[in-house]
Amino acid sequence: xxxxxxxxxxxxxxxxxxxxxxxxxxxxxxxxxxxxxxxxxxxxxxxxxxxxxxxxxxxxxxxxxxxxxxxxxxxxxxxxxxxxxxxxxxxxxxxxxxxxxxxxxxxxxxxxxxxxxxxxxxxxxxxxxxxxxxxxxxxxxxxxxxxxxxxxxxxxxxxxxxxxxxxxxxxxxxxxxxxxxxxxxxxxxxxxxxxxxxxxxxxxxxxxxxxxxxxxxxxxxxxxxxxxxxxxxxxxxxxxxxxxxxxxxxx
Amino acid sequence: xxxxxxxxxxxxxxxxxxxxxxxxxxxxxxxxxxxxxxxxxxxxxxxxxxxxxxxxxxxxxxxxxxxxxxxxxxxxxxxxxxxxxxxxxxxxxxxxxxxxxxxxxxxxxxxxxxxxxxxxxxxxxxxxxxxxxxxxxxxxxxxxxxxxxxxxxxxxxxxxxxxxxxxxxxxxxxxxxxxxxxxxxxxxxxxxxxxxxxxxxxxxxxxxxxxxxxxxxxxxxxxxxxxxxxxxxxxxxxxxxxxxxxxxxxxxxxxxxxxxxxxxxxxxxxxxxxxxxxxxxxxxxxxxxxxxxxxxxxxxxxxxxxxxxxxxxxxxxxxxxxxxxxxxxxxxxxxxxxxxxxxxxxxxxxxxxxxxxxxxxxxxxxxxxxxxxxxxxxxxxxxxxxxxxxxx
Numbered sequence: 001x002x003x004x005x006x007x008x009x010x011x012x013x014x015x016x017x018x019x020x021x022x023x024x025x026x027x028x029x030x031x032x033x034x035x036x037x038x039x040x041x042x043x044x045x046x047x048x049x050x051x052x053x054x055x056x057x058x059x060x061x062x063x064x065x066x067x068x069x070x071x072x073x074x075x076x077x078x079x080x081x082x083x084x085x086x087x088x089x090x091x092x093x094x095x096x097x098x099x100x101x102x103x104x105x106x107x108x109x110x111x112x113x114x115x116x117x118x119x120x121x122x123x124x125x126x127x128x129x130x131x132x133x134x135x136x137x138x139x140x141x142x143x144x145x146x147x148x149x150x151x152x153x154x155x156x157x158x159x160x161x162x163x164x165x166x167x168x169x170x171x172x173x174x175x176x177x178x179x180x181x182x183x184x185x186x187x188x189x190x191x192x193x194x195x196x197x198x199x200x201x202x203x204x205x206x207x208x209x210x211x212x213x214x215x216x217x218x219x220x221x222x223x224x225x226x227x228x229x230x231x232x233x234x235x236x237x238x239x240x241x242x243x244x245x246x247x248x249x250x251x
Numbered sequence: 252x253x254x255x256x257x258x259x260x261x262x263x264x265x266x267x268x269x270x271x272x273x274x275x276x277x278x279x280x281x282x283x284x285x286x287x288x289x290x291x292x293x294x295x296x297x298x299x300x301x302x303x304x305x306x307x308x309x310x311x312x313x314x315x316x317x318x319x320x321x322x323x324x325x326x327x328x329x330x331x332x333x334x335x336x337x338x339x340x341x342x343x344x345x346x347x348x349x350x351x352x353x354x355x356x357x358x359x360x361x362x363x364x365x366x367x368x369x370x371x372x373x374x375x376x377x378x379x380x381x382x383x384x385x386x387x388x389x390x391x392x393x394x395x396x397x398x399x400x401x402x403x404x405x406x407x408x409x410x411x412x413x414x415x416x417x418x419x420x421x422x423x424x425x426x427x428x429x430x431x432x433x434x435x436x437x438x439x440x441x442x443x444x445x446x447x448x449x450x451x452x453x454x455x456x457x458x459x460x461x462x463x464x465x466x467x468x469x470x471x472x473x474x475x476x477x478x479x480x481x482x483x484x485x486x487x488x489x490x491x492x493x494x495x496x497x498x499x500x501x502x503x504x505x506x507x508x509x510x511x512x513x514x515x516x517x518x519x520x521x522x523x524x525x526x527x528x529x530x531x532x533x534x535x536x537x538x539x540x541x542x543x544x545x546x547x548x549x550x551x552x553x554x555x556x557x558x559x560x561x562x563x564x565x566x567x568x569x570x571x572x573x574x575x576x577x578x579x580x581x582x583x584x585x586x587x588x589x590x591x592x593x594x595x596x597x598x599x600x601x602x603x604x605x606x607x608x609x610x611x612x613x614x615x616x617x618x619x620x621x622x623x624x625x626x627x628x629x630x631x632x633x634x635x636x637x638x639x640x641x642x643x
Contacts, residue, residue, distance in 0.1 A: 076297030076599070089595040092518075119440050125379035126368040146368050147291070147361015149301040150379055156441025156594045162301060162361065164292035183290035184361025238594075241440040 039135040040218040041191055042246040043205070044228045047087075047108050049212035059109065060084070062207035063189070068180045070167035079161040081189040082111040082204055087251075090237060103251060109204075109213070112159040112189035113237060113245030114138045120151035120160065129186075136246065137191050147184040156241050160188045218246070254405065257631035258624045264476075268623065272616040279613020282606040283358060291361055294607040299599035300590040302359070304583075304611050309355035311582035312348045312618075313386070313432045314458030318466045319345035319393055320425035321459055321492050327418055333484040339404075340473075340481070341466055342397040343625035345425075348462075349390045351618040358610055378434045385424070385431045392421040397625075405632045429454040436585075441594040444522035447510075453503040454581075459496035461577040463489045464570040469626075471567055478637070479630050483563075490566055494554040497573055501547055504580075521596075526588045531598045536587060539579050546576035 050056075063069070063082045070079050084107035088095035091108075118138050121131050128144040129151055131137070152160045166183040174180070178194065181187055192202035200206070205213045216225035225248075228234075234248040286293045296303050322341035325331035360366055374380050396418055403410040433451035436442065467489050470481035511519040524530050526540045553559045553569035560566055592598050603611070 078298050092596050123377050125377040126372045127374050146365045152301045154439045158595050165290045
């Protein structure tokens with residue numbers, strides 16, 4: 001082999017340029033905001049309203065029942081789409097000695113944030129989880145998922161659960177309208193895409209007796225979520241990570 | 252086929268060793284069958300610690316696969332003639348290590364029958380896709396190089412010219428497997444323990460220590476069991492590589508400790524606290540991590556002092572301490588430590604279950620089985636050549 005340094009560098013440079021050119025073309029060709037995205041679903045949660053109903057689990061029950069979320073015997077095999085988490089765990093950067101009494105140690109509702117820049121989607125090796133172009137929902141294909149749990153490691157909110165055992169024997173009641181899962185796949189909140197399709201709000205929103213969960217379209221300036229975001233100061237979980245979560249909290 | 256006839260003749264000791272490995276493999280296979288039917292719930296993993304022993308072994312063994320590049324690079328780029336006899340040993344060790352890596356990934360899959368989806372839906376934005384590409388490529392490169400050079404050696408001719416660029420390609424490729432494996436972890440926004448730019452350099456440093464350390468030990472074992480001697484010069488050169496790599500590895504680790512604790516950022520500190528002091532009463536890994544630190548300190552002493560390093564008995568001890576120190580560091584602490592505490596700040600502990608350990612042991616046994624057979628072939632080829640030379 002008599003490849004001299006110059007020939008090698010020329011070839012390597014050429015390859016790098018070709019790759020860069022392709023990436024640049026794709027970046028330039030991509031529209032700034034996809035015109036197909038006509039909606040952007042989001043939720044505003046009034047944590048104070050939620051707290052008024054102490055011990056209420058209506059939203060959690062409604063969701064888990066509607067979606068056949070299993071309750072395995074072992075706590076470490078827990079599967080959850082929506083749950084109540086201590087405020088300091090949901091918002092670690094807000095925790096501190098002088099945190100407002102009404103928040104300290106009190107539960108807030110947490111679930112998938114349907115991020116604009118979802119790390120779970122970025123890492124999935126099979127595109128079994130993806131961000132839906134038309135409305136920004138982070139979706140999940142349980143039939144394609146290989147169960148590598150890379151998305152679980154990538155989610156900074158602990159919103160994803162893995163089926164460590166067969167979930168079907170662990171269903172309190174079966175909703176025949178919705179699929180069950182198999183062992184070895186990841187699942188999470190899908191913002192009730194099956195209900196949105198029928199023009200109904202997510203199950204948790206409908207179940208809340210205090211109307212503490214407000215669901216709506218961020219693209220519509222007249223929507224209730226936009227009105228609340230204009231009127232009230234809201235928090236998002238770990239916004240510093242750049243994931244752009246789409247669940248907003250009034251505390 | 253690939254000189255396998257050399258592998259099916261051997262001493263009683265050879266066959267009992269293979270039999271023992273086969274027994275370990277059989278036990279692990281039975282446990283895997285149970286895992287396949289029941290699910291990964293058979294392991295100690297949980298909603299909070301979703302990767303454990305399997306993925307940690309994979310991470311460690313990617314490092315061991317560096318054994319090849321650390322003999323190939325000095326031999327081909329720096330004309331280190333002493334390595335001429337052992338490049339093949341480094342390559343076979345790399346092949347066995349990468350195969351173990353792939354098996355560990357496979358047994359960690361929740362839906363192993365769907366694993367080909369990774370190729371069916373190639374996803375360049377996933378680092379796991381690139382890890383498949385780099386590991387698969389490294390396996391093919393080393394298998395090709397080992398096969399071609401050994402065939403040439405058996406025929407007593409020089410290897411064909413076209414293999415040289417393949418060998419040169421395997422050098423940067425080896426760097427890529429550690430870099431890409433580190434990127435699996437260091438690109439995740441919510442996992443502060445891994446979210447550090449030095450993770451890839453740290454992986455390289457620990458790989459260049461653990462791979463050659465194992466290779467030295469293997470050379471010493473081979474010398475006792477066969478007529479093949481790697482030679483003092485080659486072993487001492489490897490020892491020097493291990494010494495530098497281990498020093499750099501410990502240095503990188505201390506840089507991590509400084510950044511985490513001087514900045515005082517809780518999310519960065521807490522993982523180290525969990526591993527080395529325990530957090531909220533959970534301290535399962537603390538004795539392991541301090542053992543790793545102690546072994547690393549001993550290894551540095553034995554490696555840095557030339558008088559110790561030049562004594563092959565002491566060197567063997569040094570290589571053992573390097574290997575086990577890094578095994579605890581990467582094969583246990585690095586992965587589990589990244590999950591504790593969780594991104595929500597809660598502490599949930601992990602410990603592998605007996606079937607999980609049996610499956611892990613079985614994959615190691617597969618690796619050692621491959622290694623034994625490959626080394627047997629390579630050494631038999633050399634022995635018959637030497638015999639023919641003496642006769643002729």
